[in-house]
Every structure is written in C-alpha cells, then in structure tokens.
Amino acid sequence: MSLTKRTGDSGTTTIFTNDTVRKDHPVIEALGAYEELISRLGVAKLHIDRFSRTIERFQRSLVQIMGVLSSLGRVDCHDIEKEAHFLDVLVEEYDRDIGDRLTENVIPGEDMPSAELHLARAACRQFERRVVALQSLITLDSNILKYVNRLSDVIYLMAVISSESAHKDEEKFD
Numbered sequence: 001m002s003l004t005k006r007t008g009d010s011g012t013t014t015i016f017t018n019d020t021v022r023k024d025h026p027v028i029e030a031l032g033a034y035e036e037l038i039s040r041l042g043v044a045k046l047h048i049d050r051f052s053r054t055i056e057r058f059q060r061s062l063v064q065i066m067g068v069l070s071s072l073g074r075v076d077c078h079d080i081e082k083e084a085h086f087l088d089v090l091v092e093e094y095d096r097d098i099g100d101r102l103t104e105n106v107i108p109g110e111d112m113p114s115a116e117l118h119l120a121r122a123a124c125r126q127f128e129r130r131v132v133a134l135q136s137l138i139t140l141d142s143n144i145l146k147y148v149n150r151l152s153d154v155i156y157l158m159a160v161i162s163s164e165s166a167h168k169d170e171e172k173f174d
Contacts, residue, residue, distance in 0.1 A: 016070040026137055027069060030130035034066050037127045040120035041155075047113040050165065051158050054090070057083075058151060065144055069131070073138045080143045087150035094157035102160055110163050117159035124152040
C-alpha cells in the first residue's frame with residue numbers, strides 16, 4: 001500500500017470514516033495540531049530522562065485521542081478519564097515540588113530541555129483550540145478537552161522543574 005495516493009492534490013483528504021473533507025476542515029486542523037504536539041513531545045522526551053516515560057504515556061493517550069478525532073467522535077476513548085485523573089495527580093505532585101517558587105511569569109530559553117517543553121506546551125494550547133473548534137461541529141467526550149487542558153498545565157510544570165533541575169534560574173518578569 002502506497003502512502004502517496006495523490007487524491008489530496010485537489011485540496012481534499014479522506015479521513016478514518018472514509019469521508020472526504022477539505023484540508024482546511026476543523027478535523028484536519030485538529031489532526032495537524034495533534035501531529036505538531038506529539039512530535040514536540042517526542043523531541044522533549046529525547047532531552048529529558050527524568051520525564052521520558054511520563055511523556056511517552058502522554059503520547060500514547062494522544063494517539064487514542066487522535067483516533068477519536070479522526071473518526072469524528074464515532075470511536076470511544078475508553079481510558080481518557082483515567083488519564084485525565086493521572087494528569088490531575090501530576091499537577092498536585094509537581095505543584096508540591098515547585099512550592100511557592102513559581103510566583104512570576106517565566107521566559108523560556110535558559111536550557112534546551114525546558115525550552116523544548118515550553119514549545120510542546122504552546123503546541124498543546126494550539127491543539128486545545130483546534131479541539132474546541134471541532135467540538136462546535138461534533139460531539140466529543142468532555143474528558144478529551146479536560147485531558148488536553150490539563151496536559152498543557154503539566155507540560156508547563158515539567159518545563160519549570162526541568163529548568164530548575166538543570167541548576168538554572170529562568171528569567172522572570174512581572
């Protein structure tokens with residue numbers, strides 16, 4: 001089976017449901033944002049041993065979410081509620097780890113690992129916006145949006161922790 005079918009040359013593509021949609025359809029926008037996010041997480045995973053298994057878990061959850069999106073919500077994502085809870089637990093754990101040291105806005109770029117995580121978080125926020133736009137057209141499990149929202153929080157906290165563990169203070173501003 002060839003990856004190149006040349007059916008997209010006219011600006012359309014076929015999704016998992018065998019529906020043909022324009023390449024600027026909200027589902028394609030969401031899938032593109034998914035691709036960027038999962039790739040950014042992959043790069044971050046290469047730079048940060050401490051979080052590599054956790055990041056891989058995120059990637060596996062995102063693959064399940066991608067299946068739901070590409071099916072226009074016709075496929076269920078059975079584990080997403082449990083995974084959203086896992087993110088809530090991580091937020092609490094990482095908040096305790098950081099404590100009251102995070103009182104100001106952070107400017108990324110003090111070291112490569114935390115910078116990669118900041119880029120992943122930005123991609124996560126974009127993915128979240130695309131999922132919200134898609135939700136205006138199809139019904140999605142509310143846990144998907146909860147998961148993606150919480151994921152950006154966790155990625156941000158990981159970036160701060162990663163920067164601190166590299167013994168570098170990130171530049172802060174008010």
